[in-house]
Amino acid sequence: MSEPVAVLANDTAAIELTPLDRKSNRGRNAVFSILLSLAVIATVFHEMSRLDIHHVLAMIPVSPGFWIVFAAAYFVTPACEWVIFRRLWTIPPAGFLALLRKKVYNELLLGYLGEAYFYTWARRRVSLDAAPFGAVKDVAILSAMAGNGVTILLLVVMLPMIGTTQLGLDAHMLTLSLGVILAISVAATIWRRRVFTLPRADLSMIMQVHLARIGLSTVLSALLWHIVLPDVPLSWWLYLATLRQLVSRLPLVPNKDLLFAGVAVVALGHERDIGALMALMAGLILAAHLVLGSLLAVNDLANPEKPA
Numbered sequence: 001m002s003e004p005v006a007v008l009a010n011d012t013a014a015i016e017l018t019p020l021d022r023k024s025n026r027g028r029n030a031v032f033s034i035l036l037s038l039a040v041i042a043t044v045f046h047e048m049s050r051l052d053i054h055h056v057l058a059m060i061p062v063s064p065g066f067w068i069v070f071a072a073a074y075f076v077t078p079a080c081e082w083v084i085f086r087r088l089w090t091i092p093p094a095g096f097l098a099l100l101r102k103k104v105y106n107e108l109l110l111g112y113l114g115e116a117y118f119y120t121w122a123r124r125r126v127s128l129d130a131a132p133f134g135a136v137k138d139v140a141i142l143s144a145m146a147g148n149g150v151t152i153l154l155l156v157v158m159l160p161m162i163g164t165t166q167l168g169l170d171a172h173m174l175t176l177s178l179g180v181i182l183a184i185s186v187a188a189t190i191w192r193r194r195v196f197t198l199p200r201a202d203l204s205m206i207m208q209v210h211l212a213r214i215g216l217s218t219v220l221s222a223l224l225w226h227i228v229l230p231d232v233p234l235s236w237w238l239y240l241a242t243l244r245q246l247v248s249r250l251p252l253v254p255n256k257d258l259l260f261a262g263v264a265v266v267a268l269g270h271e272r273d274i275g276a277l278m279a280l281m282a283g284l285i286l287a288a289h290l291v292l293g294s295l296l297a298v299n300d301l302a303n304p305e306k307p308a
Helices: 005-018 028-051 053-057 063-091 095-109 111-126 133-162 171-190 200-228 234-248 256-268 271-302
Strands: none
Touching: 063 095, 063 133, 063 200, 063 271, 095 111, 095 271, 111 133, 133 171, 133 200, 133 234, 200 234, 200 271
16 A cells, blocks of 8 residues: 555544544534525425325325335335444434434435435434444445345346346346446445445444345335235235336436336236326325425424434
């Protein structure tokens, strides 16, 4: 390692191990929270103008079981992340609300803005001897790696089916996508000592939780679709939910939603029902983001010094 690189690495380690001063940036954190809340409210008004509320309401199932499963599917990601950070930092129950904010900021505003928010929250609320940036970074990277690993496995298994001319998808593009995913995963593995901060035992725990989250999300999605369209066997929905997990992470494939809809129509032959189902789920998820984002933003504006 050259001398400048070694100095930079030592400086980075020193920064990472510097004790936190939670009182010095209180005013800056309050301003950051207010700006995020205002951005969420502006986004809510913008998205509400585009959302066909009457159409979504007309399609909503009345079954209580649907809403129970929908809530479980929506909250599974922050719940799994809470388990991770509970193991790492023993965060309080209020950390779940912070992780909900992270989800809303990532979905409504900008990808990984939620990680920046959660980092500032952890600096103020968690008793640590070092800055929590390394742990937040590792959790985000391992989440992507878990998704990539599952995608590689699914792509190898399902490539013959989804590459058929019947779906109009170029198998060569799928192969290139596989190459990109493999390259990223291999690079992260080779340089893991420079990429990751946490010890191996913690990294293993985080990866296991992420894999469990992906599996649980897939099962819950299939169950939701089966509740809406019970005439289609649950086994087919599990297959399609798995396929959607694959399609959503292919980096070089355009129009992922259209591709998945095409696969579903070819597999099930219910073009109108599948289209309505996808529209329903997209509308409900967006509506959940907007409602939750509005409630959190109003609460933060009312209590800028004490966001959860």
